[in-house]
Amino acid sequence: MSSPQQPWQVLAQKKRDSTLALIPPSWRIPNLPSIQDQLDVTGSYTHQFLSQTEIEITETTPEAILSKTTTGLWKAEDVTRAFCHRAALAHQLVHCLHEIFFDAAIEDAKGLDAYYAEHGKPVGPLHGLPVSLKDQFHVKGVETTMGYVGWIGTFEGKKGTGNEKAYESELVGILRRAGAVLYVKTSVPHTLMMAETANNIVGYTLNPRNRRLTSGGSSGGEGALIGMKGSPLGFGTDIGGSIRIPAALNGLYGLRPSSSRLPYHGLANSMDGQSSILSVVGPLSPTPTGLRIAVETILQAQPWLVDPLVIEKPFSTSTYLNALAPKTPLCFAVMETDGVVNPVSPILRGIRKVASTLEKHDHKVIKWTPPSHSTLIDLAMRVFTLDGGSDMRSAFALSDEPPAPQLSFLADISGAPEKLASEVAEVNVALREARKNYLDYWVSTTELTGTGRPVDAVICPLAPTPGARREGYKYVGYSAWVNSLDLTGTVLPVGSVGDDEKEKEEEGRYEGLGEMDREIHDSYDPEFFAGAHCSVQLVGRRLQEETMLGLVEYVSGLLKSNP
Amino acid sequence: MSSPQQPWQVLAQKKRDSTLALIPPSWRIPNLPSIQDQLDVTGSYTHQFLSQTEIEITETTPEAILSKTTTGLWKAEDVTRAFCHRAALAHQLVHCLHEIFFDAAIEDAKGLDAYYAEHGKPVGPLHGLPVSLKDQFHVKGVETTMGYVGWIGTFEGKKGTGNEKAYESELVGILRRAGAVLYVKTSVPHTLMMAETANNIVGYTLNPRNRRLTSGGSSGGEGALIGMKGSPLGFGTDIGGSIRIPAALNGLYGLRPSSSRLPYHGLANSMDGQSSILSVVGPLSPTPTGLRIAVETILQAQPWLVDPLVIEKPFSTSTYLNALAPKTPLCFAVMETDGVVNPVSPILRGIRKVASTLEKHDHKVIKWTPPSHSTLIDLAMRVFTLDGGSDMRSAFALSDEPPAPQLSFLADISGAPEKLASEVAEVNVALREARKNYLDYWVSTTELTGTGRPVDAVICPLAPTPGARREGYKYVGYSAWVNSLDLTGTVLPVGSVGDDEKEKEEEGRYEGLGEMDREIHDSYDPEFFAGAHCSVQLVGRRLQEETMLGLVEYVSGLLKSNP
Known part of the structure; x- marks a missing residue:
């Protein structure tokens, strides 16, 4: 006999409390400040709760941590304890x-420490590095709610499957075998289909740099945690920007690889089996080198032997190195606007800074005048609503919990019938034609680049604003077009709101492109957004992971030496 | 004002006649023999209509032709004329x-000859080689009916698109730029979803070796034409066996690459946009080297720059060469039956011959005991009927022509509603799980092979019988499982019906596995099937094109030196 189910509010509270209860008393923050009282909780604010050693460890880059943990200079246990502590604070x-x-x-x-002591060598390239994972990853010993109250105590919403707290996603095994230490799973918006992170279990994931703002989504827990330096490297997923948005909003580097490059097998997902635009897994890191280490490590593990969708395409070190240290001039293209929403001035300034820095180093920069981006964004929306929201609705129905207000589109499409197989096929044909048109345009730039190649990468916004207010992230067009085309998308930080005093004045003079544009510019305010990270997107053709990892590292190096 | 449409019989007859009218009078066969009077029309029968030079040219392997046309020894024009003549006879x-x-x-x-005369070099690696194409390819100057009467005078069933006789599929351009000479498009079964080739325009494509039998399908025109030596190399497509079946039934080599390796962009198709199991393009050739030349040439052209679905994965010559001349023992697996239908004795004998030959050359051969093949075949059938036959029915409706009797499944599924988007997603999940199970099994053989690798290739039937009678090709299970799993499938010829006198007796003693098995064995008769080609399938993991091209060439060499 099953007992009557408790109200979702009770179940959510229990789950929330049980997670908090796993934080040791000595790591609790006694008097949590209100958002208004402490907008920025990074850096010095957090330092008060940490030892000097903990600060040193958690503020070390992933590559520098590995140089110590793989050589016995630092113990995996010390590194792990430090990040656990900082994650608990975060x-x-x-x-x-x-x-x-x-x-x-x-x-x-x-x-791991015992292994090192015995063998004098690391177990693998990630020996002793704490790695955080978005909640979609299944990890032994803990559950996966994906933010749904109805998934608590189940395996993906089903009870008694035998997989509960036992099954592990394939990438989890790869990371373990490489020596990574897994310690947390990070928050997601229920449904995963939001650019903010909110659900009825953890509530709202705040931006650590300015807690009035969103940390982004759907890998918003990853973004916030790494932004808080509570993790040196993490993995998210991206179907419309879900890696790149939180990376951008938290001043991190992020990679959205093309589909079928990294192993997704065994992750929980929304609308599983929707294959028109595949969600992909990818890293977020405080440094570009961290992204490369993540991808290289995974590909060295031959993921095509554990995930049937992964392409057998080993990591090409030479391609990466050629992009990291170009021997001849490259050609970039700049797209300052997609014609739907213009970026606000600090984002535009970031794009121009990247472009001018590259020109200063003898690279060519041309203007990007691609086929319609509106079409690409419309296609993504058609794909995301193929099932008429039935998957999401059934997940909410498990507990009768309400969807977050950001999911109002679910109400908009409710009542609309699910699409038929032939209509799914029509969308696939339209996507393929759009990809072909865009590819033809990209290849046509060979005549303009002077390199003998098409444009190496496109510099463009990742988001029109440096983040957003709560319930204010309205426009995913700058990230979702990359998913519609299955391109290689990266983001890199270029500064913060407030770096330039003229900004307020510039924004005041702005004239909108249309309703959406106006709404976004109206909601942006340099004072309210003070300190928010500004980021830029670098996009390469499909399956250009090595090239883009090299380029993002190269460009970020140039920016550092040309502040 | 559009005039009332003529009956489909009239339109089909006109189209049929207009094609025949393109054969010069001197190439017409004056008194066409009946099927019964001339079962076998290959070899000496055809020779009577050809000059010695034409026989020499058309019976030269594609690689040997290229060694002459790319060095100026043979003129492209002479080679082309010879194949045109023989194709006309075919x-x-x-x-x-x-x-x-x-x-x-x-x-x-x-x-091409003028280019060679002027520059002293070929335009590309296929300089002067005639290449035949399945009718799905769009080629300038001619139309694409795909066997549908309703497509005559249209572009894929639509009138006035501007693409009629003007558009070319991307692979066509690649072949032209490589120097191939295009001269014919070959017959297909309407809908493409049959393993025999029949439609209301050309009628039924016969097997040249025994005209009572089918040439296979859906690339049946390719199989028959190359089997007649009317083409030295051709391209078909394969979604359930459509390259490998005609190759096997005509004594040819065929390759079904994994999806997204070779460019499909711009081909006409059935159920376009169905993306659960993708149709793929691949070569058929009288020699295994021909397959390799085809694939290598296409990949050298960087097809990922013209087809957005093609993976950027250049041809690996070293992988091919390692498989072509193995330096250490390999490990093969043998699957004599899939448990649904057993192969008849000449096919079984072929499989054992391949296995024993490999063992004689110090390679290991183990038994293949994979996860259920029935599941894989059921999944393929679910995918092929997702739209409830609506695409096919609307194509037939354009002219009111009747479907071939082999399409009786269309009647079976009519009335069944189209599947919903969420049901398409369910099938995709089931396919992914099946691929994962099979991959896990394959990788698990690493413990048995002694090579440190999983099994290099699986030796199994491609069809349970050496072809089939008209309306008699009932079981595609041995080919379709490869499509469900997106593996690399190759076929190679191993003999002919009648090679062994004991066969009749063996078959008489056979006890069936079940109804389908009994039906297939009952319909097989070594006397009726006299001379029919026997073939064997070699299957590799996904995206193992270079390895499988090397292996099929290696194995075929061993078989020739161990008759």
């Missing part, structure tokens, strides 16, 4: 975790 | 062509 301040498994992580770290 | 005897464009081909060949 969660209390910005609500970024769904699952905490510090004890298992510390045990694993001790095992 | 069409009259086995009905294998939809479109004839000999004049354009001879002009193109003259252009």
Whole structure:
């Protein structure tokens, strides 16, 4: 006999409390400040709760951590404890975790240290590096709610499957075998189909740099946690910008690889089996080198032997190195606007800074005048609503919980019948034609680049604004076009709101392109957004992961030496 | 004002006659023999209509032709004329062509000869090689009916698009730029969803070796034409066996690459946009080297720059060469039966011959005991009927023509509603899980192979019988599982019916596995099937084109030296 189900509010509260209860008392923040009292909880604010050693460890780049943990200079256990502590602080301040498994992580770290002590070598390229995972990853010992109250105590909403807290996604195994230490799973918006992170379990994931703002989504927990330096490297997923948006909004580097490059097998998902635009897995990191280490490590593990959708295409070190240190001039293209929404001035300034820095280093920069981006964005929306919202609705129905207000589009499409197989096929044909048109345009630039190649990468906004207010992230057009075309998308930070005093004045003079544009510019305010990260997107053709990893690292190096 | 449409019989007859009218009078066969009077129209029967030079040219392997046309020893024009002549004979005897464009081909060949004369070098690796194309390819100057009467005078069933006789599929351009001479488009079954080739325009494509039998399908025109030596190399497509079946039934080599390796962009298709199991393009050739030349040439052309679905994965010559001349023992697996239908004795004998030959050359051969093949075949059938037959029915409705009797499944599924988007997604999930199970099994063989690798290739039937009677090709299970899993499938000839006298006796003792098996064995008769080609399938993991091209060439070499 099953007992009557408790109200969703009770179930959510229990789950929320049980996660918090996994934080040791000594790591609790006694008097949590209100958002208004402490907008920025990064850096010095967090330092008060940490030891000097913990600060040193957690503010070390992933590549530098690895140089110590793989050579025995730092113990995996010490590194793990430091990041567990900082992650615990982060969660209390910005609500970024769904699952905490510090004890298992510390045990694993001790095992790694024992291995090193015995063999004098690391178990793999990620030996001793804590790695955070978006909640979609299944990890032994903890559950996966994906923000749905109805998934609590189940495996993807089903009870008694035998997989509960037992099954692991394929990438999890790869990371473990490489020596990574897994310790948390990070918050997501329920449905995953939002650019902000909110659900009825953890509430709203705040932006650590300015807690009035969103940390982005759907990998918003990853963005916030790494932004808080509570993780040196993490993995998210991206079907419309879900890696790149939180990376951009938290001043991180992010990679959206093309589909079928990295192993997605065994992750929980929304609308699983929708194959017109595939969600992809990819890294977020405080440094571009972290992204490369992540991708290289995974591809070295031959993921095509564990995930049937992964292409057998080994990591090409030479391609990466050629992009990292170009021997001849490259050609970039700049797209300052997609014609639907213009970026606000600090984003535009970032784009121009990247372009001028590249020109200063003898690279060519041309103007990008591609086929319609509106078409690409419309196609993504058609794909995301093929099932008329039935998958999402049935997930909410499990507990009768209400969807977040950001999912109002679900109400808009309710009542609309699901599309038929022949209509799914029509969308696939339209997507293929759009990809062909765009590819033809891209290849046609060979005549303009002077390199003998098509444009190497496109510099453009990732978002029109440096983040957004709560319920204010309205426009995913700058990220979703990359998914519609299955291109290689990267983001890199270029500054913060407030870097330039003229901004306020510039924004005041702005004339909108249309309703959406006006709404977004109206909601942006340099004072309210103070300190928010500004980022820029670098987009390469399909399956150009090595080239783009090299380029984003190269460009970020140039920006650092040309502030 | 559009005039009332003529009956489909009239339109089909006109189209049929107009194709025949493109055969010069001197190439007509005066008194066409009946099928019974001349079962076998290959070899000496055809020789009577050809000059010695034409026989020499058309019986030269594609690689040997290229060694002459790319070095100026043979003129492209002479080679082209010889194949045009033999193709014209083939069409009259086995009905294998939809479109004839000999004049354009001879002009193109003259252009190639002029180029060679001027520059002293070939235009590309296929300089002067005639290449035949399945009718799905769009080629300038001729139309694409795909066997539908309703497509005559249209572009894929639509009138006035501006693409009629003007548009070319991307692979066509690649072949032209490589120096190939295009001269015919070959017959297909309407809908493409049959393993025999029949439609209301050309009628039934006969097997040249035994005209009572089918040439296979859906690339049946390619199979018959190359089997008649009316083409040295051709391209078909394969969604359930459509390259491999005609290759097998005509004693040819065929490759079904994994999806997204070779460019499909711009081909006409059935159920376009159905993306759960993608149709793929691939070569058929009288020699395994021909397959390799085809694939290598296409990949050298960087097809990912013209087809957005093609993976950027250049041809790996070293991988091919390693498989072609293995330096250490390999491990093969044998699957003599899929448990649904057993192969008849000459096919079984072929499989055992391949296995024992490999063992004789120090390779290991183990038994293949994979996850259920029934599941894989059921999944393919679910995918092929997702739209409830609506695409096919609307194509037939354009002219009111009747479907071939082999399409009785269309009647079976009519009335069944189209599947919904969420049901398409369910099938995709089931396919992914099946691929994962099979991959896990394949990788698990690493423990048994002694090579440190999973099994290199699986030796199995491609069809349970050496072809089939008209309306008798009932079981595609041995080919379609490869499509469900998106593996690399190749076929190679291993003999003919009648090679072994004991066969009749063996078959008489056979006890069936079930109804389908019994039906297939009952319909097989070594006397009726006299001379029919026997073939074997070699299957590799996904995206193993270079390895499989090397292996099929290697194995075929061993078989020749161990008759």
